[in-house]
Amino acid sequence: MNKRGVLIVISGPSGAGKGTICKALLEKHDDLYLSVSATTREPRKGEVHGVNYYFLTKDEFRKRIDRNDFLEWAEVYENFYGTPRSSVDKMLDEGKNVILEIDIQGALKVKENCEDGVFIFILPPSMEELKQRIINRGSETPESLMRRFTSAYQEINYISKYNYGVINDKVEDAVVKIENILVAEQCRVDRIKDDILTDRKEV
Amino acid sequence: MNKRGVLIVISGPSGAGKGTICKALLEKHDDLYLSVSATTREPRKGEVHGVNYYFLTKDEFRKRIDRNDFLEWAEVYENFYGTPRSSVDKMLDEGKNVILEIDIQGALKVKENCEDGVFIFILPPSMEELKQRIINRGSETPESLMRRFTSAYQEINYISKYNYGVINDKVEDAVVKIENILVAEQCRVDRIKDDILTDRKEV
Numbered sequence: 001m002n003k004r005g006v007l008i009v010i011s012g013p014s015g016a017g018k019g020t021i022c023k024a025l026l027e028k029h030d031d032l033y034l035s036v037s038a039t040t041r042e043p044r045k046g047e048v049h050g051v052n053y054y055f056l057t058k059d060e061f062r063k064r065i066d067r068n069d070f071l072e073w074a075e076v077y078e079n080f081y082g083t084p085r086s087s088v089d090k091m092l093d094e095g096k097n098v099i100l101e102i103d104i105q106g107a108l109k110v111k112e113n114c115e116d117g118v119f120i121f122i123l124p125p126s127m128e129e130l131k132q133r134i135i136n137r138g139s140e141t142p143e144s145l146m147r148r149f150t151s152a153y154q155e156i157n158y159i160s161k162y163n164y165g166v167i168n169d170k171v172e173d174a175v176v177k178i179e180n181i182l183v184a185e186q187c188r189v190d191r192i193k194d195d196i197l198t199d200r201k202e203v
Numbered sequence: 204m205n206k207r208g209v210l211i212v213i214s215g216p217s218g219a220g221k222g223t224i225c226k227a228l229l230e231k232h233d234d235l236y237l238s239v240s241a242t243t244r245e246p247r248k249g250e251v252h253g254v255n256y257y258f259l260t261k262d263e264f265r266k267r268i269d270r271n272d273f274l275e276w277a278e279v280y281e282n283f284y285g286t287p288r289s290s291v292d293k294m295l296d297e298g299k300n301v302i303l304e305i306d307i308q309g310a311l312k313v314k315e316n317c318e319d320g321v322f323i324f325i326l327p328p329s330m331e332e333l334k335q336r337i338i339n340r341g342s343e344t345p346e347s348l349m350r351r352f353t354s355a356y357q358e359i360n361y362i363s364k365y366n367y368g369v370i371n372d373k374v375e376d377a378v379v380k381i382e383n384i385l386v387a388e389q390c391r392v393d394r395i396k397d398d399i400l401t402d403r404k405e406v
Binding site: 120121123156157159160162163164165166176177179180181183184185187188189192193196197 | 323324326359360362363365366367368369379380382383384386387388390391392395396399400
């Protein structure tokens, strides 16, 4: 029997570095799979259906919403974006471990739909550092910068909805912590109990 | 501020190999501390108070029971054995990670007294292997052997009361899993939340 894979949700405030961490994790581990989002926006040059996004018509997207086929979805500037439940489930059923990189609002919706997911909140080393990172991204007016920072500051409250918090001081260290979390989760009694008690009956 | 250490309870049926695993963990990690039990039995030659056991009189032991100073205790052949709460708490408060090796009945009592402990159930690779290990220990009559095996078989049901299950196929592999579990536990939101939300206020 294939052991079900683990869904690892990497989330946190903007500027905490979740994208860099996911990239490093995927480069390091052939056996980790990135969840591919669906969208109704037009493909950009070089983007491949099923690799960068699943490109859907608005009609098809709405049908899938009605079929409850999204772990989460949102409408942004007249386009839809979402995480297809069926493709994530398929990978998990095949025993694959799946990484989902997503903002906090999205993660909280996923949590409602996926109880056995592992929710990891990526934290900046300090609030001072987060401010610097947002400043360094540039192209922000002082007002939008302040708004982004205030939002990140408030978003950290949501950590209490997550299972783990990982401080992104050095990317390599954060990656090692997430690797450890995955090994630990694979030992959690909730995930292995049924197999153990079945195996025992075979003697 | 000193971050509170983690209490790691290594438990499981007799023959699963919890002793070997604890020994290997302690040899590998200077920063792990073994919880020392208290007993009313006489010290054997070479045994040192505070190292092998805390040797107490029955009077002193009973007083400590009344003061609720044991995470668990039991009476075995007219002697008392127990895990002193105060010495474990002192180490945890100093930020030390503490290993407690204990049978299943003891672990379940500790769990009632120590909610933030990490309860790890050590499993034999298979029930067939467990039978072999019990047989290989020798000096058992067929009846006591059968009794021990039946007891181990039933005890595996208690895994559902634990946080993690680790199969002791190779000792080194089991040790690595427990190391990963410790790192993961140190990232658990319940353990770090207060620090994170306090740190944030300092900006």
